[in-house]
Amino acid sequence: MKPLKILRSAIAILICIISFSPLLAQKNNRPNIIVFFVDDLGWQDLSVPFYKEVTPINQRFHTPNLEVLAKESTKFTNAYATPVCTPSRVSMLTGLNAAHHKVTNWTHPTANKPTDNPDELLTPPDWNINGMSPVPNIPRTVHATPFPQILKDNGYFTIHVGKAHWGSAGTPGSSPLNLGFMVNIAGHSAGHPQSYYAEENYGNIPGKASLQAVPDLMEYHGGETFLTEALTLEAIKAISEPIKRGEPFFLNFSNYAVHVPIQSDPRFVDKYLKMGLDSTEAAYSSLVEGFDKSIGDIVQVLKNKGVYDNTVIIFLSDNGGLSLQPMRSGQNHTQNLPLRAGKGSIYEGGIRIPLLIKDVDDGKERTSDVPVIVEDLFPTILDYANITNYDIVQKGLDGQSLSELTKGRVDDSWKQRNLIWHIPNKWNRTDGPGINFFSAIRRGNFKLVYDMKNSKVELYDLQNDIGETNDISKTNQNQVEQLSKILSDQLKAWGAQMPTVKQTGEMLVF
């Protein structure tokens, strides 16, 4: 027998074995994974309801593609992020709670610039104002192993598209290429786009470019392609490559939408004006429908290329919806009702987010009311990728894998879980409902809110009072004491930071 003939026989045998061996035929061993991470989207700002009923807010939005996706996903109705963007983004990439990684406010586009507003009473602590870093000894950063690095090391083709905002320019974390991504399109150290319009080169106009001018995408400059669409076209280009090469991919598609400047997406805005929304809110709704179309277009590509069934899709927002004038219309803090307040707040309007996860299992529609939080995505994603052996510089993860939940299996331990928020910062000039210097803990249906400035504790029963209008702390002293202790102990264990009193220089205690 000639060598080539032996080869052919061997290959024939191999093909037979591969076709029939359950060991080798695990279809989903290395599924593709996509995270659609939307910016500043409120919990109800979709036509997919995450509340027990469709709300008037839901009715202002059209997200037909997410409606379809929701039918094959687990809908998490009690999912959380932090009140502002960088902390959430760093939590996702590090698997750490914000109190633990200490990037507790948004990071400035350039290094070493705290973003806190001045406060008469308190000075924020030395939080990690430069964001996260994949290498040690970068001042004012949290050193951590980002999960995309682990995916990359395990054969995934890793792509970032859109807003990054994990670290300030002048530090390694400012570039997605340093955070485990092989491809970066339009991500840098800024937290919003200078402009959504190609006519304005997304901000890249000589002499007028700010630090928010969107990088890359120069092929669209001077044209008419809305930023959301340009990012979508680039994302499709980027995933087509590993699909063609038969490599598993991870796509972190972090749309700049719907962060300010709230500029109308001309493809969709008319519908909302006709509905009677004012120009600001119509623009906002058009930004939402724009990213929904983006998701639909990418799903269609996955289907056309035959990889949809083998792709995990995760959809979420990075904090609650903005509830401040004049960027949004209406009275301040009414934009997320019945949730209280909005972006920046520790109340539900600031932290509760929509979360959908389509795994590659049975494709069943499920709803989970288990409280989950953005740092859970780190172990969840590695779980879906079937990567169990990895080294990280973090000493353990604060997040927990949600993969059991998307298979409909809910262990009792989930009910005992503590979710914690901690913001020793001055995000907004004006202290608002739950905004600036707050901590909170959720356990079961109870949520304890701690106002550092006024040393005041509140307690809410979210099951019966999702709007946090009825403080029951006076009548539930046991619950208050128990939750206060858990919160305080956990914050101490994480070495969480506290502000100091300006006049005395004394640090507040938990």
Next chain:
Amino acid sequence: MKPLKILRSAIAILICIISFSPLLAQKNNRPNIIVFFVDDLGWQDLSVPFYKEVTPINQRFHTPNLEVLAKESTKFTNAYATPVCTPSRVSMLTGLNAAHHKVTNWTHPTANKPTDNPDELLTPPDWNINGMSPVPNIPRTVHATPFPQILKDNGYFTIHVGKAHWGSAGTPGSSPLNLGFMVNIAGHSAGHPQSYYAEENYGNIPGKASLQAVPDLMEYHGGETFLTEALTLEAIKAISEPIKRGEPFFLNFSNYAVHVPIQSDPRFVDKYLKMGLDSTEAAYSSLVEGFDKSIGDIVQVLKNKGVYDNTVIIFLSDNGGLSLQPMRSGQNHTQNLPLRAGKGSIYEGGIRIPLLIKDVDDGKERTSDVPVIVEDLFPTILDYANITNYDIVQKGLDGQSLSELTKGRVDDSWKQRNLIWHIPNKWNRTDGPGINFFSAIRRGNFKLVYDMKNSKVELYDLQNDIGETNDISKTNQNQVEQLSKILSDQLKAWGAQMPTVKQTGEMLVF
């Protein structure tokens, strides 16, 4: 026999076959390929001499890493590009002569803006002012298949680092991601950096950013990393990935150096000031040593990772050295002596470039005096990659593969080759030696130069008169006629464009 046992046997057989079959074991079947494409570097602006002797210009430069590389390379002493950057870059990527692709001048960073200077007598033709395009029907572009696309389609991991400048913003060619590159670092539609300094964010300063602000690299902003070094670190990061994954890669490393603004590289400039060079020329030499270190650092990485022997390395410049005050010191057009003139000119100072090719064959030092030109790199690179079957939209290539030459095999046909330049454009405000509205042909040692404006023909014997000081057209009418006819016929065959006379609107003829 259990399925798993059969599998093991099959694999064992396969391993044996793979190990011994010459068909499958070709070590260099898919070598890595790196092009170091330097900007505006003159023929002698290295310590590696490309002339028959070391010149005073050579002595002003220190390029120790290129000296080492040259010892394992074929040194092409009669290599050419076009007189300015975009035409050369488009020729390399399309395999077409500039007269053929009609991108005969540099492209503006934004679309639809001719870059010709005003001329009293002539109007340039409707050349492809928007550069090249990978898709059809983009106004004022040449539609062509770029070779990196073919490499990518054949399993190469394709990376672009540095200056791109293949197309204007607002057209697809402005993004390397549309030209077959999977990764793009710092390449866009501009032809030079706003600043080489990280202290100035490479130009990205709010309100001060021009179209030349260098994209990406934000992790270096505010630091001290010179642009050349930042690009080098990013290139190393980018190639490490395919090396780790065992994929062949193509790296097009197109340093922004040594294009204006001629800013000193602080790592090297002192040496040149001490040598007595003025600040401009010391800065220029420091830019040169900077990219030489860049090459050395990358070669070291290849050696450390054990892939150097299996990596083709090509080094070249995109046109001759700049010879204009005040950007360069000294009298205009003396910077490349004994070559005449410099960048922008059809004389040797404008088009003759250093070219080194290290293939993966025997690693022998060779010198080739065969006249070759930048469009040769398209078929050369595909040849090294052993890709013979590919579709392109170009109707044939004008370039020829140089791979035989780097193996020391020189067919006689090379001596009969015609190299052609054609610039129906007004690059510089002032008409200079060979600058604005010139064509030329080289065949053997003869070079015919045609001055469109004055309908004047010159003939030089480069063998004896490399400085083109002695016009021998009067005494060599036969040679003039023969070369004129070849030039004219070829330009007609390519549909080359000609300027028109302003006053009459008449088009000039060849």
